Amino acid sequence: MxxxxxxxxxxxxxxxxxxxxxxxxxxxxxxxxxxxxxxxxxLEPPAPQSAEGGRRGFGGGAAQVVVAPVSTGQANARVSAIGDGRALRSVTVRSDATGMIRELAITPGTWVEAGALIAQLDDDAERIALERARLMVMDARRNLDRLRQLGGSGAVSAVQIREAELALGTAELGVEQAEFDLSLRRITAPISGWAGLLEVAEGDRIGTQDTIAVLSDRSSLQIDFRIPERFIGQLSIGMPVEVTALARPDHPLSGEIVALDNVVDRTSRTLRVQAQLDNADDSLRAGQAFSVTLSFPGDTLASVDPLAIQWSGNGAYLWAARDGQAVRIPVTIRQRNADSVLVEGDLAPGDLVIIEGVQTLRPGAELQIVEGASAAAPARADDA
Known part of the structure; x- marks a missing residue:
């Protein structure tokens, strides 16, 4: 007690x-x-009275302040997502024939031009078949020429000549088939791109499902990501995006939207979006994770100097200079930028807000506006 x-x-x-x-x-x-x-x-803070009975600063005279005009700014709605990078074009090279690799013409990590040789399979049997088909064409053509010469004397019927023509056509198709079979033994690059790690070596016997190499054209990367469905109406082809590789957060990049899906995912209520990113310096790889940010224009709000923002137990506020007197205006902060703050409150473009000399201000205090240097030490402890 x-x-x-x-x-x-x-x-x-x-x-x-x-x-x-x-x-x-x-x-x-x-x-x-x-x-x-x-x-x-x-309680309501007391209003200080000057010797003449009017409201003034607590120093007994007009408070010296520095002011800045209110302007307007547009709040930006920003959406961030994680996306996966894909090469502009990527092809898995496989053989259309079964056989042993006689020659492997590329090495991992090298640039391969379209049409260049990747691998050569053994082709002895196919070359023999091609020579046989050519001999059959020569024989069929000589037989047809002989029958046509005899046809003028009536010794050969038209049916025999027709059968010889058919035999020649069949032999010519045999040559085409043999040439096609031989071409399958030569595996070439379908696109220009960088060769990845090889899955085979010279001497290996491969089948039609075996992967030989993966070629990737990564001069540009495509980033697949998803955004909430409420932003669909604001998306458009060519819209800029900010992209950052998660492995290199200090290296921001710029890209643009190149494709939009036509169906919203029912489970996540998101839309698949594809952006394209230049990779001329070849510093990025397909499969990397990227942070993608889109900015959408928002409401037009009052923009004030960050020094004008003050805080109390009721939230943010600022002081405005109106008719030579201080007016306290509660505000709601909507967005902070590097050199301005967008707020909602009883403000209009051109209004003057006090950015220095706020430490002794009371509602209705008389003001003396000064230019340039600090009018008084600002109460930065309450700055936003």
Whole structure:
């Protein structure tokens, strides 16, 4: 009980001291307000009176302040997503025939031009078949020429000549088939691109499903990502995007949207989007993860200097200079930029907000606007 009585006496003494300080030291009022005592007690801060009875700063005269005009700015809605990178074109090279690799003409990590040889399979049987087919064509052509010469004397019927023509056509098709079979033994690059790691070596016997190499044209990368369906109406082909490789967060890149899906995923309620990113320096690889950010234009709001923003127990506010007097205006911060803050409040373009000299201001205090250097030490402890 003795300890409780001493605590209550000490609390009462503290309250009395604060009250005396607030009454006999007017300059203490802003500090008490900043400490939140007025908000805690539910009281309105007292308005200081000058010698002439008007409201002024606590120094007894007009408060010297520096002001900045209110402008307008557009709030941006930003959407971020994680996407996967894909090469502009990528092809898995496989053989259309079964056989042993006689020659492997590429090495991993090299650039391969379209049509260049990748691998040569053994082709002895196919070359023999081609020579046989050519001999059959020569024989069929000589037989047809002989029958046509005899046809004028009536010794050969038209049916025999027709059968010889058919035999020649069949032999010519045999040559084409043999040439095609021989071409399958030569595996060439379908596109120009970089060769990845090879899955086979010279001497290996491969089948039609075996992968030989993967060629990737990564001069540009395509980034697949998804965004919420509420932004679909604001998407368009060619819209710029900000891209950052998760492995290189200090190296931001720029790209643009090149394709939009036509179906929203019912499970995630998102739309698949594809962006394209230049990779001329070949510093990126397919399969990398990327952070993609899209900016959508938002509402037009009042833009103020960051120094104008103050804080109290009720939230953010700022001081405006109207008719030579200070007006306290509560605001809601919507977006912070490097050199401005977009806010909602009772402000209009061209209004003057106070950015320096706010530490002694009260509602209705008379103001003297000065230019340039600091009018007074700003209370930066409350800045946003």
């Amino acid at each position: 003795h300890l409780l009585r001493q605590s209550l006496l000490a609390l009462a003494a503290l309250v009395l001291a604060v009250g005396i300080w607030a009454v006999y030291v007017p300059a203490a009022a802003p500090w008490l307000e900043r400490a939140g005592l007025y908000d805690l007690l539910g």
